[in-house]
Amino acid sequence: MSLRKTPQELSILRTGGRFLAEVIAIASEAAKPGVVLRDLDALIAKEIIARDSTPSFLKFQGFPANSCLSLNEQVVHGIPDGRVLKEGDILGIDVGLWYQKLCVDSAVTVPIGQVSKEAERLLSITQKALAKGISAVRPGRRVGSISYSVQSVAEAANLGIVRALTGHGVGHAIWEAPEIPNYGRTSDGMILRPGMVLAIEPMFTLGKGEVLTEIDGWGIVTTDGSLAAQFEHTVIVTEHGAEIITQV
Numbered sequence: 001m002s003l004r005k006t007p008q009e010l011s012i013l014r015t016g017g018r019f020l021a022e023v024i025a026i027a028s029e030a031a032k033p034g035v036v037l038r039d040l041d042a043l044i045a046k047e048i049i050a051r052d053s054t055p056s057f058l059k060f061q062g063f064p065a066n067s068c069l070s071l072n073e074q075v076v077h078g079i080p081d082g083r084v085l086k087e088g089d090i091l092g093i094d095v096g097l098w099y100q101k102l103c104v105d106s107a108v109t110v111p112i113g114q115v116s117k118e119a120e121r122l123l124s125i126t127q128k129a130l131a132k133g134i135s136a137v138r139p140g141r142r143v144g145s146i147s148y149s150v151q152s153v154a155e156a157a158n159l160g161i162v163r164a165l166t167g168h169g170v171g172h173a174i175w176e177a178p179e180i181p182n183y184g185r186t187s188d189g190m191i192l193r194p195g196m197v198l199a200i201e202p203m204f205t206l207g208k209g210e211v212l213t214e215i216d217g218w219g220i221v222t223t224d225g226s227l228a229a230q231f232e233h234t235v236i237v238t239e240h241g242a243e244i245i246t247q248v
Contacts, residue, residue: 002172003169003176003177003178003193003196004193004194004195004196005102005171005195005196005197005236006195009102009171010195010197010236012099012100012102013099013102013104013171013197013234013236013245014236014245015099015100016053016097016098016099016100016102016103016104016245017104017106017234017245017246017247018245018246018248019048019051019053019097019099020053020095020096020097020104020105020106020234020246021106021246021247021248022047022051022248023044023047023048023051023095023097024093024095024106024107024108024246025248026043026044026047027040027043027044027047027067027093027095028093028108028110030043031085031091031093031110031112032085032112032113033085033086033087033112033113034084034085034086035084035085036082036083036084036085037069037071037078037080037081037082037083037084037085038065038080038081038082040067040069040080040093041065041066041067041069041080042066044066044067044093044095045058045066045067048066048095048097051097051099052099053097053098053099054097054098054099055067055095055096055097055098056096056097056098056103056105056174057094057095057096057174060174063077063079063218064079065079065080066080066095067080067093067094067095068092068093068094068095068107069091069092069093069094070091070092070094070219070220070228070230071083071085071089071090071091071092072089072090072227072228073221073222073225073226073227073228074092074214074219074220074221074228075092075162075165075203075205075211075220075221075222075228075230076092076094076107076165076203076219076220076230077094077218077219077220078092078218078219079216079218079219085112086112086113087112087113087114088112088113088114088115088116088119089111089112089113089115090109090110090111090112090115090119090122090123090227090229091109091110091112092107092108092109092228092229092230093107093108093109093110094106094107094230094232095107096170096174102171102172103170103171103172103173103174104170104171104199104234104245104246105170105174105199105201105232105234105246106199106232106233106234106246107201107230107231107232108231108232109123109126109229109230109231110123111123118206118227119227121157122159122204122205122206122227122228122229123229125153125154125157125159125204126159126202126203126204126229126230126231127231128153129149129150129153129154129182129202129204129231130150130200130201130202130231130232130233132149132150132152132153133146133147133149133150133182133200133202134146134200134233134235134242134244135149135241135242136148136149137192137198137200137235137237137241137242138192138240138241139192139193139194139237139238139239140191140192141186141191141192142186142187142188142189142190142191142192143178143179143180143181143184143188143189143190143192144184144185144186144187144188144189145186145192146167146180146198146200147180147181147182147183147184147185147188147189148183148184148185148186150182150183150200150202151182151183151184153202154182154183154202154204159204159205159206159209160204160205160206160207160208160209160210160222160226161182161183161203161204161209162182162203162204162205162209162211162220162228163181163182163183163209164210164211164220165182165203165211165220166179166180166181166182166201167179167180167181167182167198167199167200167201167232168180168198168199169196169197169198169199170197170198170199170234171197177190178190178198180198180199180200180201182201182202182203182204192237193237194237194238194239195236195237196236196237197234197235197236197237198234198235198237198242199232199233199234200232200233200235201230201231201232202230202231202232203228203229203230204228204229205222205224205226205227205228205229206226206227206228207222207223207224207225207226208222208223208224208226209222210222210223210224211223232246233245233246233247234246
């Protein structure tokens with residue numbers, strides 16, 4: 001399995017990325033007070049299938065849903081269930097899809113109605129860190145350049161970095177090499193080459209950044225109960241930098 005995709009594969013991934021961006025935009029708009037998480041998951045599945053694609057998370061290592069919907073102190077891998085969104089919540093919407101045997105991955109964290117100033121700050125800075133990490137992508141640099149850039153944003157804002165979870169390569173599989181930590185040195189990790197496809201995903205918290213797995217075996221939550229946010233894009237490493245393929 002090559003980490004560098006062919007031009008034909010990159011074309012397919014661009015289409016899949018556009019489809020995924022559309023699905024996440026629809027889900028984000030639908031995430032309002034009173035919405036049940038499993039209903040939002042059903043909407044996501046419907047929109048993926050309408051685009052001749054398949055949810056990549058469903059049944060992956062036994063995961064029971066089409067998307068990961070992570071609420072408040074849940075960082076990632078939240079199972080959509082009967083919980084009802086309420087004013088002041090924040091919701092992580094993490095979705096992947098297969099299109100023509102290749103997969104892409106993306107995530108946003110959205111406010112539900114009016115949220116606290118601290119929650120707004122967490123979302124804004126985590127999104128800023130994603131942009132900073134993407135801007136660090138250059139062929140010939142190492143993965144650590146991404147990691148260092150993300151870490152710098154978190155530390156400047158005094159936010160917790162979730163060190164137990166990482167970004168990753170994507171395309172032929174849901175998770176491929178290289179791992180992309182959200183902390184590190186510019187000299188760390190694999191050298192980036194044109195044609196590599198990466199899922200970069202900062203995960204920050206208002207607390208220390210330490211996490212544990214919930215009793216369902218899937219949800220990852222902050223140990224101190226602090227709010228958590230995740231933003232993620234799939235990008236192609238080009239000759240000159242990064243091409244984001246999961247944005248509208």
